[in-house]
Amino acid sequence: MHVGVCHLTLRLAENHSLKGKRQVIKSLLARLANEFNVSVAETDQQEAWQLAGIGLCCVSNSRQHAQQQLQAMVEFVEHTRPDVEIVECELDVLSA
Numbered sequence: 001m002h003v004g005v006c007h008l009t010l011r012l013a014e015n016h017s018l019k020g021k022r023q024v025i026k027s028l029l030a031r032l033a034n035e036f037n038v039s040v041a042e043t044d045q046q047e048a049w050q051l052a053g054i055g056l057c058c059v060s061n062s063r064q065h066a067q068q069q070l071q072a073m074v075e076f077v078e079h080t081r082p083d084v085e086i087v088e089c090e091l092d093v094l095s096a
Contacts, residue, residue: 010077
């Protein structure tokens with residue numbers, strides 16, 4: 001069993017309130033969960049207006065598949081949300 005984990009730090013430069021940020025992040029998390037059938041959550045930077053930290057997690061029987069899924073999720077964020085900049089991306093696949 002292989003568990004893929006990813007932490008993204010996002011910059012929402014066009015955002016000017018916590019309410020606006022939460023709308024963007026809530027929408028993004030729902031779309032990722034629906035598109036890839038993975039676990040997603042906002043993990044840090046909850047009180048910052050223009051920064052967000054989100055965690056993604058997938059389980060696979062193949063290390064390569066888990067890595068591909070994580071990379072596809074990062075690309076999904078880049079292509080579907082031009083208003084969101086990925087500042088930092090940490091990917092890791094753990095084997096059990």
